Amino acid sequence: MTDTPTPGDSPEEQRSAEYQERARKLFSGPVNFLLSAPELRFLPEPTVPEIAVAGRSNVGKSSLLNALTGRKSIARTSVTPGRTQELNYFDVGGGESGPVQFRLVDMPGYGFAKAPLAIVRKWRFLVNDYLRGRQVLKRTLLLIDARHGIKPVDHEIMEMLDTAAVSYRIVLTKADKIKASELEDVTARTLAEARKHSGAYPGISVTSSEKGMGIAELRGFVLESAEI
DSSP states (O other): OOOOOOTTSOHHHHHHHHHHHHHHHHHTSOEEEEEEESSGGGSOOSOSOEEEEEEBTTSSHHHHHHHHHTOSSGGGGGGSTTOTTSEEEEEEEOGGGOSEEEEEEEOOOBOOTTOOHHHHHHHHHHHHHHHHHOTTEEEEEEEEETTTOOOHHHHHHHHHHHHTTOOEEEEEEOGGGSOHHHHHHHHHHHHHHHTTOTTBOSSOEEOBTTTTBTHHHHHHHHHHHHTO
């Protein structure tokens, strides 16, 4: 259920509710796959804000993108064989509803087991160059599986984001898959770790794509991030 502002809400709560409602309407309109970019030269012109989505393989990126956009298979394009090591772009807005408001960028998953060194090297060059050089990149959502918490490979990505001076928010996924007490513990540990990193947003999002938990709030945050 989407929050709506009420007279008793604090200014922050009213602002959050307003963004959630605007984001709900925006995502209910056109959201379309634009292109896949295996190299930086294939990126679209940097004319609109971009929000990137990063995470380990099997962290639930596709499910989260589907939940955010209210589609069942919007992110299926990004997992087509041959596109796993590319930046996949999705236009949010456009068509009869007006111009494209911003773009979601589905980054290739990391932490893939037994991947050839050449593939890992290509991933690092592509992602690092994108993060360092994309001026329209407003924020990155860094997805962490709530069942496992932050792993060493996630620390590496956080350091990469810190070094590139990219603002990012940690998003716990699959929060419905663990007990409430375990979720409370991993949330506290993740928040404490986020506070140690210069690029990390001071808050985190706790979500379940399957149950819809935290999705409306995250939608609002994405829209707010795109407009900063």
